[in-house]
Amino acid sequence: MTNYSLKIADYNILFNGMTDGITLRPSPSQKLFITKSSDYDLAVNVFTGPVVVTEEASAVFRAPYIEEINSIRVKKSDEFWTVYRLGEYILIRTSCPVSKDCKEALLVIRPEEKSWDIIIDSSTGTADPMCYPIDGLLLYYLTALNDDIFIHGSGISHKGKGYLFTGRSGKGKSTIAGIFRNSGSEVVHDDRLILRLKNNKVFMYNTPVYEGDRFRKAELSSIYIIDHGDQNFTTRPGHTDAVTAIMANCIQHHWDTGLIAKLTGAILKMINLVNVKTLQFVPDSTIVSFIENDEH
Amino acid sequence: MINLHTVYFRSPRIVARDTGDEYVLVPVTDNIADMKSVYTLNSTGAFIWNRLDGSKTVRDIVDEVEKEFDVDSKQALDDVLAIFHDMKEYLIIVE
Numbered sequence: 001m002t003n004y005s006l007k008i009a010d011y012n013i014l015f016n017g018m019t020d021g022i023t024l025r026p027s028p029s030q031k032l033f034i035t036k037s038s039d040y041d042l043a044v045n046v047f048t049g050p051v052v053v054t055e056e057a058s059a060v061f062r063a064p065y066i067e068e069i070n071s072i073r074v075k076k077s078d079e080f081w082t083v084y085r086l087g088e089y090i091l092i093r094t095s096c097p098v099s100k101d102c103k104e105a106l107l108v109i110r111p112e113e114k115s116w117d118i119i120i121d122s123s124t125g126t127a128d129p130m131c132y133p134i135d136g137l138l139l140y141y142l143t144a145l146n147d148d149i150f151i152h153g154s155g156i157s158h159k160g161k162g163y164l165f166t167g168r169s170g171k172g173k174s175t176i177a178g179i180f181r182n183s184g185s186e187v188v189h190d191d192r193l194i195l196r197l198k199n200n201k202v203f204m205y206n207t208p209v210y211e212g213d214r215f216r217k218a219e220l221s222s223i224y225i226i227d228h229g230d231q232n233f234t235t236r237p238g239h240t241d242a243v244t245a246i247m248a249n250c251i252q253h254h255w256d257t258g259l260i261a262k263l264t265g266a267i268l269k270m271i272n273l274v275n276v277k278t279l280q281f282v283p284d285s286t287i288v289s290f291i292e293n294d295e296h
Numbered sequence: 297m298i299n300l301h302t303v304y305f306r307s308p309r310i311v312a313r314d315t316g317d318e319y320v321l322v323p324v325t326d327n328i329a330d331m332k333s334v335y336t337l338n339s340t341g342a343f344i345w346n347r348l349d350g351s352k353t354v355r356d357i358v359d360e361v362e363k364e365f366d367v368d369s370k371q372a373l374d375d376v377l378a379i380f381h382d383m384k385e386y387l388i389i390v391e
Contacts, residue, residue, distance in 0.1 A: 063328040239315040240336050247320075247334055257311050260322045264313040 155188035229280025
């Protein structure tokens with residue numbers, strides 16, 4: 001196909017193939033996010049061709065390529081993706097290490113506009129405009145520029161309540177999602193979520209990561225900053241501790257003072273609208289009733 | 297070493313967010329691997345931060361802390377010097 005739209009976190013993102021003969025091929029994880037809506041919040045023009053960053057652009061932020069192997073983070077190379085600033089534009093040049101069709105890509109972000117570009121260096125003429133890591137980079141900048149929060153965590157919809165369990169790697173996010181899933185709850189997502197503030201409510205959304213994922217959304221009631229413990233136990237942190245603990249688990253690029261201010265501002269607004277607690281938990285089914293009672 | 301006669305400034309590479317009577321301070325960085333530090337200031341640190349207006353010396357701020365928090369001059373001096381030491385070490389303030 002030459003164009004399609006994805007609905008992610010209530011954003012309709014339209015991808016338009018612009019180069020003659022280009023075929024856009026969404027990955028299996030995105031297929032159930034395709035929407036027929038003709039309205040869009042962001043149009044992304046997709047081109048194939050060589051990736052070139054003009055010399056006038058200045059590099060402002062870099063990421064090495066790190067793989068997690070058996071829970072150990074291994075740096076594979078110093079250059080994975082680089083953010084450049086060119087006037088008001090943000091350019092991101094990235095290698096695409098897991099794509100068959102795409103060797104390299106350039107994401108052109110025009111923060112004040114609803115039209116962005118992706119140039120993909122594809123030898124086949126076929127392109128997935130949301131291949132890794134473009135998907136995360138595009139969603140990060142789309143949400144960050146709109147005062148949303150992109151966060152690692154497990155989001156659960158349980159008996160009409162939305163819970164977000166967040167914490168550093170190894171603290172039990174996947175474990176607690178599995179326990180709630182086994183109790184019949186809906187897991188909105190167990191890896192990365194988008195939080196959006198609308199009309200004094202906070203909504204959490206999944207993002208396409210796994211094959212078969214479909215759009216999911218739940219209103220957020222409580223955020224738990226989790227860790228393993230020998231009993232189920234909560235405390236209520238002060239505002240400063242809540243902000244820093246939540247921020248530690250957000251996806252964030254701290255090269256721009258405006259982006260930092262937007263994120264801290266969004267977190268402060270959010271923690272005034274939902275409960276925020278630290279939670280030590282025992283990894284068994286007792287945590288489900290504990291959370292139900294804690295909420296009441 | 298903190299000089300009592302020095303005027304310190306807030307670093308332009310720090311974004312500060314008021315959380316009530318405290319502050320969250322986030323450093324600007326150019327590499328994702330360096331994004332490990334977020335600093336917080338307690339109420340005394342926040343009081344000092346609000347007085348880093350480019351005109352007050354450390355001595356001036358010690359005097360204001362002594363009055364505001366109703367502590368003796370030695371306690372005020374020790375507290376302020378300790379906070380300035382940390383803020384300088386973590387590049388939160390510059391001369």
